[in-house]
Amino acid sequence: MNLKSLLLTSLVAGAAVGDSSSNVPSSCTIKPNTTATQQSDLDKYSGCETVVGNLTVSGSEIQTGALNGVKNLEGSLTIYNASNLVQFNADNLQNISHSLNLQLSTSLETASFNGLEEVDTIKMVALPKLRDFETNVKKANVVYISDTSLKTVHAFEELQKVRSFNLNNNKDLGNLESALESVEDGLEFSANGQDANVTFNDLKWANNITLRDVHRASFVSLKEVNSSLGFINNTIDSLNLSNLTSVGGSLSFVSNPNLTNINATNLQEVGGGFVIANNTRLFKVGGFPKLSKVGGAVSVVGNFSYLDLDSLNSVKGGGDFETHSGNFSCSSLKSLQSKGGIKGDSFICKNGAQSTSIKMSSKSSSGGKSSSKTESKSKSGDKSNKDKNSSDKFTRSASGSQSGGDSGSKSTASNDGDQSKGMAAAQFAPAGSLTGALAVLAAFFL
Ligand SMILES: *[C@@H]1O[C@H](CO)[C@@H](O)[C@H](O)[C@H]1NC(C)=O
Ligand SMILES: *[C@@H]1O[C@H](CO)[C@@H](O)[C@H](O)[C@H]1NC(C)=O
Ligand SMILES: *[C@@H]1O[C@H](CO)[C@@H](O)[C@H](O)[C@H]1NC(C)=O
Ligand SMILES: *[C@@H]1O[C@H](CO)[C@@H](O)[C@H](O)[C@H]1NC(C)=O
Ligand SMILES: *[C@@H]1O[C@H](CO)[C@@H](O)[C@H](O)[C@H]1NC(C)=O
Ligand SMILES: *[C@@H]1O[C@H](CO)[C@@H](O)[C@H](O)[C@H]1NC(C)=O
Ligand SMILES: *[C@@H]1O[C@H](CO)[C@@H](O)[C@H](O)[C@H]1NC(C)=O
Ligand SMILES: *[C@@H]1O[C@H](CO)[C@@H](O)[C@H](O)[C@H]1NC(C)=O
Ligand SMILES: *[C@@H]1O[C@H](CO)[C@@H](O)[C@H](O)[C@H]1NC(C)=O
Ligand SMILES: *[C@@H]1O[C@H](CO)[C@@H](O)[C@H](O)[C@H]1NC(C)=O
Numbered sequence: 216m217n218l219k220s221l222l223l224t225s226l227v228a229g230a231a232v233g234d235s236s237s238n239v240p241s242s243c244t245i246k247p248n249t250t251a252t253q254q255s256d257l258d259k260y261s262g263c264e265t266v267v268g269n270l271t272v273s274g275s276e277i278q279t280g281a282l283n284g285v286k287n288l289e290g291s292l293t294i295y296n297a298s299n300l301v302q303f304n305a306d307n308l309q310n311i312s313h314s315l316n317l318q319l320s321t322s323l324e325t326a327s328f329n330g331l332e333e334v335d336t337i338k339m340v341a342l343p344k345l346r347d348f349e350t351n352v353k354k355a356n357v358v359y360i361s362d363t364s365l366k367t368v369h370a371f372e373e374l375q376k377v378r379s380f381n382l383n384n385n386k387d388l389g390n391l392e393s394a395l396e397s398v399e400d401g402l403e404f405s406a407n408g409q410d411a412n413v414t415f416n417d418l419k420w421a422n423n424i425t426l427r428d429v430h431r432a433s434f435v436s437l438k439e440v441n442s443s444l445g446f447i448n449n450t451i452d453s454l455n456l457s458n459l460t461s462v463g464g465s466l467s468f469v470s471n472p473n474l475t476n477i478n479a480t481n482l483q484e485v486g487g488g489f490v491i492a493n494n495t496r497l498f499k500v501g502g503f504p505k506l507s508k509v510g511g512a513v514s515v516v517g518n519f520s521y522l523d524l525d526s527l528n529s530v531k532g533g534g535d536f537e538t539h540s541g542n543f544s545c546s547s548l549k550s551l552q553s554k555g556g557i558k559g560d561s562f563i564c565k566n567g568a569q570s571t572s573i574k575m576s577s578k579s580s581s582g583g584k585s586s587s588k589t590e591s592k593s594k595s596g597d598k599s600n601k602d603k604n605s606s607d608k609f610t611r612s613a614s615g616s617q618s619g620g621d622s623g624s625k626s627t628a629s630n631d632g633d634q635s636k637g638m639a640a641a642q643f644a645p646a647g648s649l650t651g652a653l654a655v656l657a658a659f660f661l
C-alpha cells in the first residue's frame with residue numbers, strides 16, 4: 216500500500232475509534248472496506264491483540280496468508296475471491312464478534328483457526344478445494360458450510376448450542392459427529408457425501424430438522440422438535456427416534472428407499488402433518504405405538520402391509536392411507552374415521568385389493584372453486600385461505616401440484632368421485648413434486 220492509503224487509514228481509523236474500544240490504538244482499527252491483498256497488509260496488525268473493524272482478504276496476489284498475533288477481532292473476517300490463496304491461518308484468533316466468511320476462493324485448501332473459541336457466524340461457501348478446516352469453536356450462532364471438499368468436520372466438537380446449522384453440497388463430507396445439544400432454528404444436512412453418516416447423539420431439541428441424502432443418522436437423545444422434522448431421500452435403513460416425544464410442526468419420512476424400520480416409540484403428538492411416503496421397503500410401520508394426536512393431515516402411502524397407529528385418536532386434518540399391499544386392512548382406520556377421530560373432510564384408505572374413499576360434502580369445494588390450473592396454484596400459496604378447512608385445501612393443493620399439466624382442469628371432477636386418484640397421483644409423483652406437496656402441507660399446518 217502507498218502513502219496515500221496509509222494516510223487515509225489513520226484518518227478514517229482515528230474517526231472510527233471511540234465507541235466500542237477506546238483503548239484500541241488507531242493502528243489497530245481497520246478503516247471501512249479495507250482489503251488485504253498481500254501478507255504485508257495483514258502484518259500491519261500483528262502487534263494488535265484486539266483489532267476493530269471488518270477485514271477482507273481478496274485478490275489474486277496472495278497465496279498463503281496469516282493473521283498473526285491478533286486475538287480479538289471486533290468485526291468480521293472475510294476471505295472473498297482470493298483466487299490463488301491456498302492456505303490461510305489465524306491460529307491466535309480467539310474471538311470474532313461478527314462473522315468468519317470464507318467465500319469463493321477456489322484454490323483454498325487449508326484454513327486454520329485453531330484458537331478460535333467464539334464467533335457469531337461461520338459462513339463457508341464455494342471453496343471447492345477446501346479439505347481442511349481447523350477450529351474448535353465453543354460458541355457460535357450460525358454455521359453454514361456449502362460447496363467445500365471437506366471429508367469430515369471436526370470443527371464443532373465442543374459446540375453445544377447454535378441457532379442454525381446447515382451443511383449442504385459438500386460432496387466429500389462423509390462423517391459428522393456433532394456435540395450439539397440444541398438448535399434454536401434450523402438443522403439441515405443435505406446433498407453431502409453419498410454415504411454420509413451423521414451423529415447427533417447429544418441433541419435434545421431443535422426447532423426444525425431436515426436430513427437429506429444421508430446414509431446413517433443417529434439422534435438417540437432427541438426429545439422434542441418444536442417445528443418440523445423431515446427425512447427425505449436418504450439411504451438410511453433404520454431410524455431410532457425412540458426418545459422423541461413431540462413434533463410441533465410436520466413430521467415426514469419421504470423417499471427413503473432403504474428404510475425398513477422407524478422407531479418412534481415415545482412419540483405422542485405431531486402438531487402438523489404426518490407423512491410417510493415412497494419408502495419402498497417400509498413394509499411394516501410399527502414405530503408409532505403412542506402417537507395419539509396429529510394437528511394436520513395424516514398421509515401414509517407406500518407398500519406397507521402393517522400399520523400400527525393404535526393410539527391415534529385425534530387427527531385434525533384428513534387421512535390418506537394407500538398401500539400396494541393387498542394384505543392391509545382398512546377396518547380400524549375406517550372405524551377411527553367414522554368415530555370422528557379423523558376430522559378432515561377427506562379420507563382415503565386403499566390397499567392393493569380394494570379401495571375406500573369417503574369425501575364428505577365441503578362448502579369450499581362445491582362452491583364452484585377453481586377449475587383452472589393457475590387458480591388452483593395461486594390458491595396453494597394463498598395465506599388468506601389459511602383459516603378455511605385445511606384438509607380440503609391439502610387435497611386440492613396436492614392434486615394441483617401433481618403434473619403441472621392439465622390437472623387443474625380436472626379438479627372439478629376430482630372434487631367428487633375422482634378424489635382418490637388425484638391424491639394417489641400426487642403422492643406417487645416424482646420426488647420433486649412430492650416434496651412440493653409436502654411443502655404445501657407444511658405451509659398449511661405449521
Ligand atoms: C463499503 O462497501 C460497501 C459495499 O461494497 C458500500 O456500500 C459502502 O458504502 C462502503 N463504505 C465505505 C465507507 O466506503
Ligand atoms: C462491519 O460490517 C458490519 C456489516 O457486515 C457492520 O454492521 C459493522 O458496522 C462493520 N464494522 C465496522 C467497524 O466497520
Ligand atoms: C474475482 O477477482 C478477479 C480478479 O482477481 C475478478 O476478475 C473477478 O471479477 C472477481 N470475481 C468476483 C465474483 O468478484
Ligand atoms: C468475544 O467478543 C464478544 C463480543 O465482543 C464478547 O462479548 C466476549 O466476551 C468475547 N469473548 C472472549 C472470550 O473474549
Ligand atoms: C457410513 O457407515 C457405513 C456403515 O453403516 C459405512 O459402510 C460407510 O463407509 C460410512 N460412510 C463413511 C463416509 O464413512
Ligand atoms: C424452521 O422453522 C421456522 C418456523 O418455526 C421457519 O421459519 C424456518 O423456515 C424453518 N427452517 C427450515 C430450514 O425449515
Ligand atoms: C431418553 O430419555 C430418557 C427419559 O427421558 C432418558 O433417561 C435417557 O437418558 C434418554 N436417552 C438418551 C440416549 O438420551
Ligand atoms: C423448543 O423446545 C425446547 C424443549 O422443550 C424448549 O426448551 C425451547 O424453548 C423450544 N424452543 C422454541 C423456539 O420454542
Ligand atoms: C436423491 O438422492 C440421490 C442420491 O442418493 C440424488 O442423486 C438425487 O439427486 C436425490 N434426489 C432429490 C430429489 O433430492
Ligand atoms: C439401498 O437399496 C438399494 C436397492 O434398492 C441397494 O441397491 C443399495 O445398495 C442400498 N443402498 C445402501 C446405501 O444401502
Ligand SMILES: *[C@@H]1O[C@H](CO)[C@@H](O)[C@H](O)[C@H]1NC(C)=O
Nearest residue numbers: 455457477478479480501502
Ligand atoms: C425402539 O427403541 C427402544 C429403545 O432403544 C427399544 O427398547 C425398542 O425395542 C425399539 N422398538 C423397536 C420396535 O425397534
Ligand SMILES: *[C@@H]1O[C@H](CO)[C@@H](O)[C@H](O)[C@H]1NC(C)=O
Nearest residue numbers: 448470472493643644645646
Ligand atoms: C421414489 O424414490 C425413488 C428414489 O429415491 C425414486 O427413484 C422414485 O422415482 C420415487 N418414486 C416415486 C413413485 O415417486
